Amino acid sequence: MKIGEFAKRSGVTVKTLLHYDKIGLLKPSEKTEVGYRIYCEDDFLRLQQITTLKFIGLSLSDISHILNESGENLESMVKIQKRALEEKKKHIDSVIEIFNNAENTAKQNGFLDVNNLVNIIKITNMQKSIKEQYKSDKNLNLRTNLHSYNTNKVDWDKWCFEKMNLFKGSKILELGCGVGKLWVKNKGFIDKNSEIILSDFSPNMLKSAKNNLKNIDFKFQYKKINAENIPYDDEIFDVVIAGHMLYFVADIDKALSEIKRVLKPNGIFYVTTNSCNSMIELNELAERFDSNLDINNNGLSTRFDLENGEEILKKYFNSIKVEMLEGKIIVDKAEPVVSYKASTIQGNSILVGKKREEFTRYLDEYIKENKNIEITTKTGMFKASK
Template structure:
């Protein structure tokens, strides 16, 4: 039996991110096989302008990788609140950042109902998470509300062609996986600037140039199994064998498109 879960299904999101295990599998693939020598989190941090002093909120902080990988760049005196809907993720972020010299605060919260007063933050970050939010308009309204009038919202996401070769690989293995990895057109992707225009006066986007050249069939299979699909043990074994054959047929590697970037939205219309 093959099951494909919706990317914003609350039950799926809750199970998927109850701890860091699935996320770590996906991060490892990108860390080992990305062609851009500047890692994603180092690049992303360069796109974020942090005023001094700064009050910052990150929604969906995951394991805290953005801050762990940029600890040498953190501005002094910044008040950084890291939050996630998953208590397991918050705990992992706390552990990962225990030795980092910065003023971190941690919170479990829902982006659709942010428990801070209007105009609290200079910067709000939502990295690769808005497509998981069931009521995105409500979340964007909340983000615009808690930003200061001159504050900036940074929202990273992927484009519709992100990992397109991997999606095609999955569909060749099983036509029931045709929609594995596909992002609905009304989700939040790099073509979704119009969604931000309802809440912010300006929004610009920067893309991160990168691709994957994967030479480890087992890790690629683990990546595919780490999110949105449920396969029986027998079908998992069949997928692993299929990926290995495909990689061998392509000279021992599979080249995969990456399309990621970040919006910077300014001028909250709810300030």
């Protein structure tokens, strides 16, 4: 076949074939005395290989290299490219999600300005960080470890349970149940006639909860739930519980609207969170260490904390009461403090390698000079009813 016929049959342009010839990627089987390029079936098969590898994203130089190497090298290159394409797909899915969120916001508000779009992008990115954070219970355990140094030895989960009015025969939904600690710590007080549904957005958290509760003589129900879209009918729950999770929800107002919807007229919503002043000394230490790292704050918890939570809840609930629990962590070694900060969403990707070592040395010096690190804890529970 001459080049024109070959181009027509193969579905590529003559210009493309001339370029492939020039760079040595696909040379014709022969050239006539007058300069005509002649292609055969073998050339067609090689062009198919080139087209396939180009389709999966390989560059022409990579294609030229691997077509002359062993099959093992080709396999390796394809695996690498597959991973790259998977990452690209995740990025595209993320962008589509952003546009979907933007479209929904525009429909609800009648318009979409730049600030709204920026917020939607932040929230979408935040959701990915949260999902990564709670793939397992590792980060939760690291944060719990630091709290074991608290001078206030009141058990948090037992304190919460005591503050809840969980009457007999209640239908209870816990959002963001985590590893099920609330029920593990209070297993002796679970009413056998109640119906308890434990939910989380993370399948791995639900798996951990199931494992931790498997020896308790009670039939818990488990369900993966997004708090913004609770898959139950109106007014069926006596109690909804959300422990230190509401500030992770992308649309807090939507979640509260859903929680109000599924609660019975006399139902109660128990929601726990931190004070903006909790861990203030640790945040100040992080600020002095390096103010540019953005680990000198309580992260996402400021979206719903003890200071602003009541105003947010007032839009949905008529009666709101709050209970506080304060304490002080006193620790004389750096590692539990470093691990705590490194386990947070903002610290997870920052306090690694050399930067983690530097932060550890900084805290070691502080402890050497001050004998220990004292960190204020202040957390609490809102009790909201319709």
